[in-house]
Amino acid sequence: MYSSLITPQTVNEHLEDPNWRFFDCRYVLTEPEKKQSEFAESHLPGATYVHVNHNLAGPRIPGKTGRHPLPKITELSKTFAAWGISSSTQVVVYDDTGGAYAVRLWWMLRWLGHDSVAVMDGGWPRWLKEERPVSADIFIPESVNFNAKPREHWSVSAEDICNYFDNPEVRIFDARSRDRFRGENETLDPVAGHIPGAVSAPFADNLDADGNWKSKSELRKMYLELLDGSPVEQAVTYCGSGITACHNILAMCYAELGDSRLYSGSWSDWITNPERPVV
Structure with missing residues (x-):
């Protein structure tokens, strides 16, 4: 597998x-x-x-x-x-x-x-x-039975994030670019900045100059430093809308650190409530 x-x-x-x-x-x-x-x-x-x-x-x-x-x-x-x-x-x-x-x-x-x-x-x-085979044919799959076994705790809400503010065990990573984290060059969402206490961890840092994933050892070293002693299972990553945040979750999984969590709504959800703090 x-x-x-x-x-x-x-x-x-x-x-x-x-x-x-x-x-x-x-x-x-x-x-x-x-x-x-x-x-x-x-x-x-x-x-x-x-x-x-x-x-x-x-x-x-x-x-x-x-x-x-x-x-x-x-x-x-x-x-x-x-x-x-x-x-x-x-x-x-x-x-x-x-x-x-x-x-x-x-x-x-x-x-x-x-x-x-x-x-x-x-x-x-x-x-x-690598000159591998390509096709323009449209593949029509046969429908089968998909048996969902949801791990609902893998997705957290804005309310959960608010409850984590005073919890040193929960590390919150921001997978967006560093400039967006700083509130600069925000072209996608109407409010700039980041969630208080979040740590900048751009998903692009998981890749090498050729667009391939960095080695398992490189990623492990990088995320151990980012986690700073906090458990990976408690870590949460967000991005702009819950897409590229999954990149960091995969990086930690590939590095054999464990399964972390996703704030699926991410920044674009966070800013829908003006009472939520922004820095």
């Missing part, structure tokens, strides 16, 4: 395996439909396209939710079943931005109890660079 990262070579060796499913999560926040068009032209053989807005998020309620609220578990389970994901399925997810969007599907599957899911290291760019 592969449950964190997987190499393109290993993926290539299993393209014909009927128990494997491949999902293309390429996405551009400012051009939401662009990558689906690119997928139609070329993708991994047998891959299914996953749209962040349509498939990995529930309806947004302006002023009440973040930009990408989690779907209802019942609806998400139906989606996974329609995609052909059963308890015996090995899932591989990828994108073209270092896993920034693929990690959301990785996290959501594990959140519902499906651990056999891995992010392809290097993603689509590395797949192309």
Whole structure:
């Protein structure tokens, strides 16, 4: 079972395996439909396209939710079943931005109890660079039974975050860029800044200069320093809308530190209530 990262070579060796499913999560926040068009032209053989807005998020309620609220578990389970994901399925997810969007599907599957899911290291760019097979064919999966076993404690709310302010055991990580953490260059959300007590931990720091994930030992060292003695199981990561925060959760998992938690609403949810503190 592969449950964190997987190499393109290993993926290539299993393209014909009927128990494997491949999902293309390429996405551009400012051009939401662009990558689906690119997928139609070329993708991994047998891959299914996953749209962040349509498939990995529930309806947004302006002023009440973040930009990408989690779907209802019942609806998400139906989606996974329609995609052909059963308890015996090995899932591989990828994108073209270092896993920034693929990690959301990785996290959501594990959140519902499906651990056999891995992010392809290097993603689509590395797949192309290594001259591996591509296809324009549309794969139609057979629907199966998806048995959700939710780990609901893996997702925390804004109220939970408020309750953690005086708890030194809970480390809160901000996966956005350092400038957004400082309240600079905020172009996505109407309020700039960060949650009081949060530590800047940009998800981009999990990658090397080539867009591949850093080594297990490098990530382990980095996150042990960030955790500063606090338990990983109590750690919470947020970002702008609950997408790239999952990158840090995967990094800690891959580094064999354990499973941390997600503030799924993230910054865009936090600022919907003007009474919540901002620094």
